[in-house]
Amino acid sequence: MEIIHATGVEGARHARGLAVVIDVLRSFTVSAFALAGGALECRLVTTTDEARTLVAATPRAVICAEEEGLPVEGIAISNSPTQIRAVDLKGRVLVQRSSAGTPVAASVHAGVDIFAASLVVARATVRACMSRHPDTLTLIASADYPEDHACARYMEAIINGESPDLDRLLRPLRDSERYAHLMSGAWPGFPPTDLELALELDRFTFAMPVMRERGYLSLTRADQPPAKG
Numbered sequence: 001m002e003i004i005h006a007t008g009v010e011g012a013r014h015a016r017g018l019a020v021v022i023d024v025l026r027s028f029t030v031s032a033f034a035l036a037g038g039a040l041e042c043r044l045v046t047t048t049d050e051a052r053t054l055v056a057a058t059p060r061a062v063i064c065a066e067e068e069g070l071p072v073e074g075i076a077i078s079n080s081p082t083q084i085r086a087v088d089l090k091g092r093v094l095v096q097r098s099s100a101g102t103p104v105a106a107s108v109h110a111g112v113d114i115f116a117a118s119l120v121v122a123r124a125t126v127r128a129c130m131s132r133h134p135d136t137l138t139l140i141a142s143a144d145y146p147e148d149h150a151c152a153r154y155m156e157a158i159i160n161g162e163s164p165d166l167d168r169l170l171r172p173l174r175d176s177e178r179y180a181h182l183m184s185g186a187w188p189g190f191p192p193t194d195l196e197l198a199l200e201l202d203r204f205t206f207a208m209p210v211m212r213e214r215g216y217l218s219l220t221r222a223d224q225p226p227a228k229g
Contacts, residue, residue, distance in 0.1 A: 003156050004138045005149075008100075012107035017136025018129055019108045020115045020155070021210075024147040025182075026079050026190075027101030028118040028208065028219075029198040030064060031094070033081045035221045036204055038090030044102040044116075044210070044217040048072055051097040054216060058093050065097040071189035078189030081197040095216075100142040105210055105217055112138075114210040116219050119151050119166075120203040126158045128207030128222050146172035147198070154201075166201055 006015060022028065031042045043058070045051050048065050055063040064077040064084065071078035077087065079098050096102055101116070108114050113132075117125040129137055139155060141148035150169035157164035173179050183192050207222040 001134060001159070002136045003159065004136065005152055005156075006138055006140045007144050007148075008140075008142065009104055009107045011138075011140050012104045013109065015108050015112050015138040015140060017112070017138060018115070018132055018134040019112045019138045019140060020117050020125060020129065020152075021101065021105045021108065021140045021142055022117045022148045022151045023098065023101030023104070023142040024118045024151050024198050025145065026081060026194055026198055027096060027098035027142070028116040029081050029120055029194075030079055030084050030096065031116060031208060031219050032118060032120045032204050032206075033084045033197065034064075034089055034094045035206070035208065035219075037085065037087070039092055039094045040220075042094045042096050042219040043213075044096050044105055044219055045215075046097065046103045046106050048075075048097050050215070051075075051095050055095045058095065060091075061093040061095050062087060062089060063095045066099060066189060068099055069187070069190070080189060080191065080194050082191045082193045085197075102217070104140060104142040108140075110212065114217075116208045116210050117151065117155070119147070119154070119199060119201050120197070121206065121208060122151055122155050123158060123202045124205050124222075125207045126155050128209070130159065146170065146176070170199065
């Protein structure tokens with residue numbers, strides 16, 4: 001099996017075989033916590049206006065959005081797994097808009113199947129991908145950030161039968177000024193606990209396949225039937 005590493009929207013547009021779109025901080029960590037908390041589905045869109053429209057048309061839906069990593073006025077949940085854990089999502093739909101993960105997933109062309117991933121579901125995503133026996137696997141870091149590349153390298157190492165050292169892979173993140181700033185709690189809508197939750201390796205045992213629907217992408221748990229309606 002050929003493994004390709006790609007980054008961002010441009011990388012997604014050229015994805016081949018089976019695609020895994022990775023967003024550790026924080027979009028697809030949020031998705032995983034939402035599904036683990038009982039959400040039926042996460043519906044991914046590329047703009048805040050689309051998110052508002054979709055949530056208005058979806059009974060009991062919850063909206064989660066940020067722009068350039070910052071909270072959006074009038075939207076209480078800002079792409080934060082900490083905030084998502086505090087919401088009762090049982091039987092509900094989460095509508096998500098983020099600056100990296102959701103537009104990158106939307107950029108994968110229609111002939112390529114997609115999984116969404118983050119560190120909390122990394123090993124489960126590998127299992128799901130390998131069960132498809134793809135000739136080519138494209139691992140897409142949704143942004144050029146060390147945590148997304150670390151997740152991709154971790155997944156590749158598992159595929160190759162290796163025992164990856166995640167601490168080493170994450171060292172560029174932890175040594176960065178960005179990490180120190182996020183840990184300080186000074187970033188609006190980004191509590192330091194988001195980092196702790198996002199970097200908890202293989203917390204969940206389900207993968208997150210993404211299906212194309214009219215007007216959005218549908219992200220669900222691979223171990224549960226798709227949501228209806």
